[in-house]
Amino acid sequence: xxxxxxxxxxxxxxxxxxxxxxxxxxxxxxxxxxxxxxxxxxxxxxxxxxxxxxxxxxxxxxxxxxxxxxxxxxxxxxxxxxxxxxxxxxxxxxxxxxxxxxxxxxxxxxxxxxxxxxxxxxxxxxxxxxxxxxxxxxxxxxxxxxxxxxxxxxxxxxxxxxxxxxxxxxxxxxxxxxxxxxxxxxxxxxxxxxxxxxxx
Amino acid sequence: xxxxxxxxxxxxxxxxxxxxxxxxxxxxxxxxxxxxxxxxxxxxxxxxxxxxxxxxxxxxxxxxxxxxxxxxxxxxxxxxxxxxxxxxxxxxxxxxxxxxxxxxxxxxxxxxxxxxxxxxxxxxxxxxxxxxxxxxxxxxxxxxxxxxxxxxxxxxxxxxxxxxxxxxxxxxxxxxxxxxxxxxxxxxxxxxxxxxxxxxxxxxxxxxxxxxxxxxxxxxxxxxxxxxxxxxxxxxxxxxxxxxxxxxxxxxxxxxxxxxxxxxxxxxxxxxxxxxxxxxxxxxxxxxxxxxxxxxxxxxxxxxxxxxxxxxxxxxxxxxxxxxxxxxxxxxxxxxxxxxxxxxxxxxxxxxxxxxxxxxxxxxxxxxxxxxxxxxxxxxxxxxxxxxxxxxxxxxxxxxxxxxxxxxxxxxxxxxxxxxxxxxxxxxxxxxxxxxxxxxxxxxxxxxxxxxxxxxxxxxxxxxxxxxxxxxxxxxxxxxxxxxxxxxxxxxxxxxxxxxxxxxxxxxxxxxxxxxxxxxxxxxxxxxxxxxxxxxxxxxxxxxxxxxxxxxxxxxxxxxxxxxxxxxxxxxxxxxxxxxxxxxxxxxxxxxxxxxxxxxxxxxxxxxxxxxxxxxxxxxxxxxxxxxxxxxxxxxxxxxxxxxxxxxxxxxxxxxxxxxxxxxxxxxxxxxxxxxxxxxxxxxxxxx
Numbered sequence: 047x048x049x050x051x052x053x054x055x056x057x058x059x060x061x062x063x064x065x066x067x068x069x070x071x072x073x074x075x076x077x078x079x080x081x082x083x084x085x086x087x088x089x090x091x092x093x094x095x096x097x098x099x100x101x102x103x104x105x106x107x108x109x110x111x112x113x114x115x116x117x118x119x120x121x122x123x124x125x126x127x128x129x130x131x132x133x134x135x136x137x138x139x140x141x142x143x144x145x146x147x148x149x150x151x152x153x154x155x156x157x158x159x160x161x162x163x164x165x166x167x168x169x170x171x172x173x174x175x176x177x178x179x180x181x182x183x184x185x186x187x188x189x190x191x192x193x194x195x196x197x198x199x200x201x202x203x204x205x206x207x208x209x210x211x212x213x214x215x216x217x218x219x220x221x222x223x224x225x226x227x228x229x230x231x232x233x234x235x236x237x238x239x240x241x242x243x244x245x246x
Numbered sequence: 247x248x249x250x251x252x253x254x255x256x257x258x259x260x261x262x263x264x265x266x267x268x269x270x271x272x273x274x275x276x277x278x279x280x281x282x283x284x285x286x287x288x289x290x291x292x293x294x295x296x297x298x299x300x301x302x303x304x305x306x307x308x309x310x311x312x313x314x315x316x317x318x319x320x321x322x323x324x325x326x327x328x329x330x331x332x333x334x335x336x337x338x339x340x341x342x343x344x345x346x347x348x349x350x351x352x353x354x355x356x357x358x359x360x361x362x363x364x365x366x367x368x369x370x371x372x373x374x375x376x377x378x379x380x381x382x383x384x385x386x387x388x389x390x391x392x393x394x395x396x397x398x399x400x401x402x403x404x405x406x407x408x409x410x411x412x413x414x415x416x417x418x419x420x421x422x423x424x425x426x427x428x429x430x431x432x433x434x435x436x437x438x439x440x441x442x443x444x445x446x447x448x449x450x451x452x453x454x455x456x457x458x459x460x461x462x463x464x465x466x467x468x469x470x471x472x473x474x475x476x477x478x479x480x481x482x483x484x485x486x487x488x489x490x491x492x493x494x495x496x497x498x499x500x501x502x503x504x505x506x507x508x509x510x511x512x513x514x515x516x517x518x519x520x521x522x523x524x525x526x527x528x529x530x531x532x533x534x535x536x537x538x539x540x541x542x543x544x545x546x547x548x549x550x551x552x553x554x555x556x557x558x559x560x561x562x563x564x565x566x567x568x569x570x571x572x573x574x575x576x577x578x579x580x581x582x583x584x585x586x587x588x589x590x591x592x593x594x595x596x597x598x599x600x601x602x603x604x605x606x607x608x609x610x611x612x613x614x615x616x617x618x619x620x621x622x623x624x625x626x627x628x629x630x631x632x633x634x635x636x637x638x639x640x641x642x643x644x645x646x647x648x649x650x651x652x653x654x655x656x657x658x659x660x661x662x663x664x665x666x667x668x669x670x671x672x673x674x675x676x677x678x679x680x681x682x683x684x685x686x687x688x689x690x691x692x693x694x695x696x697x698x699x700x701x702x703x704x705x706x707x708x709x710x711x712x713x714x715x716x717x718x719x720x721x722x723x724x725x726x727x728x729x730x731x732x733x734x735x736x737x738x739x740x741x742x743x744x745x746x747x748x749x750x751x752x753x754x755x756x757x758x759x760x761x762x763x764x765x766x767x768x769x770x771x772x773x774x775x776x777x778x779x780x781x782x783x784x785x786x787x788x789x790x791x792x793x794x795x796x797x798x799x800x801x802x803x804x805x806x807x808x809x810x811x812x813x814x815x816x817x818x819x820x821x822x823x824x825x826x827x828x829x830x831x832x833x834x835x836x837x838x839x840x841x842x843x844x845x846x847x848x849x850x851x852x853x854x855x856x857x858x859x860x861x862x863x864x865x866x867x868x869x870x871x872x873x874x875x876x877x878x879x880x881x882x883x884x885x886x887x888x889x890x891x892x893x894x895x896x897x898x899x900x901x902x903x904x905x906x907x908x909x910x911x912x913x914x915x916x917x918x919x920x921x922x923x924x925x926x927x928x929x930x931x932x933x934x
Binding site: 066068106107108109143144176179181182198199205206207208234235236237238239240241242243245246 | 310311313340341342343377379381383384385386387455456480481482483
């Protein structure tokens, strides 16, 4: 590679690599503006005053399929959005990597699986994922009505890829949302997430 | 031929293993160390995993993502299986994420116990339901059911796989109790300090999850306990009571270490948490003026310290030389010296404050906690001593910046003498200085720097007075031949100071590091001597120059070698005399209502050593301890120690010595910095 190519590669890498941040429970959730699969623009600010759940998604990851194949994630989405919670599924997969979606692909997936998030957001350049420090799919964040992070980490307490393990597990997202609704402190506010790595 | 084959078949030991199972990118196989199981015996079962190239499975702590390999056993009645044991993993980076896992071929072991009432001749089926996650970039959960059939016999019989299993066992980590310390750093992050054969290539993996960032820690080999610095995990929730680490030394067996984190006990246990000592509030209300007064006094007293005195006598000597018409020069010299001292103290304090702001837990005297700096100072004093005694002289000096700078006359020389005085004086926290410095670091930077500047001013004051007041300098004896003798005599305190510094390096390292320094000192002396040898012809000139350069390089290399020498094990102590300080242990003792005496000391702190010699190392002291059933804890602050720094800060201190007595019940008492045996006896003997 000649000098110009090396320089270009270096510059490209520099531009592409956004810093991998990490957020903490109790801190304000980083704002973002993303386009949904429906073509509309969504910003976290739009949902101020509501409880928001962020679900990092990769349709081909066995751990995501664990929940979608038995309809569990869909059930959660339907029941929580009916309660007034905003559920945002986010795909931070880079183009060409496993599980990346374009708008049409996402809509088709949602229809086929009868998934009902408030919106399915496309984070193709991974910036939002990195600003949250999203490591796995699924990686769950619960944001309270004041915009602060109330829970972040695994979706439940049984880290496996087996759908049979859902029944015996504590669902941390459900627990966190109930605690918020009752005005109580959340016991497990930060857990080790499990899943496939996000394909930035 | 057929007979031979049949014989071979007959004699071949039966290999007790399931057929290997092939799943996505992995071949798994179950092997046992025996073919026959004896009643009441234990044997090993191995899960051999052969990964396709570049694919990996995970360790017990998988890291940022991933799942550890697991086995669910189905065993005949009476049999029990132990934990699945893993060999040392590697760090596997996936973009920004760090995982711990394995590529290639690995063996995981489980110890199985057979019941005593095992019927001989019975067939034994061991079924392992193994599950794992195998990844390259994508991940595929995998599982296999592997079966082994053994038989029960009166005696166990080794299988063909036994050697493979023995090798695998020898690579599995053992559990060791080594001296280890875990502490939180101000500004975030944690340190793990370990004793033992640790070097820069040793890897450390956290087993405890949700505590530490999985990236490799920073490694600091210069302390007597090797120190690793970790960042906090992104998933950190609360500090667990203990943390476990896997230590992997290159070419040696890995081992697991468990260390107390010093986390406070959960409130539900009912134990009263340790109260912050009330002295904290007392220190804060010290007041700026009081702190400044104490700093000034402390600086004055510093003049008498044996490490400072020889340096200053040189200057006093030069003032003795300047009589009559050179009065004005003397005033300038005095002011330059004062400026040197004050600015150096302020600069050192600035570095200290900046480092603390950046998250390092260090205290005053930190510059003498590195062997290299001590070694360099030893060189300096040695060279200065040589010059004073007349062994070498400095004409147009090409080396030893410190030499010419402090040896000559003029404002520049005076300034650098001041700098030198500051560097050597700082670690000896004299009485009065402790509180002032403690106050200083709790204040905003400008006030803190003012306190340190006043300290410097106190140190400079006698010299300044000499230069400004003609009457005082008239008290100095008139110049004469005696001055040459006096100059030579002064060399000896300098040699003694050099020896003191070499001794500190010896304590920080070992006899080997002392020897390196001594070799380097000889090389330095050689270079200095060679400099004065008359050059002669052109070729000899070149030879001489290169010889000088080589000698200096040797001296520098010896200084460098000092850092490479591993420190010895904890110094041999009189059995039962003292314990090493640990915050967790102190807490336990206080909860048990045991009286504790804490001595925070350091090898480079003369006040500490004097107190120990006079009051804390005697038989009388030991009998007072035994009589009152007091536990004596010694904190060695010779090197950086975050836990001790935290303890010092709790009492508003920034340096050593610090003596605190915790009675069985009641508030802790801070003892004065000058101890006497009677004082100790009275304090420890007082009614609880």
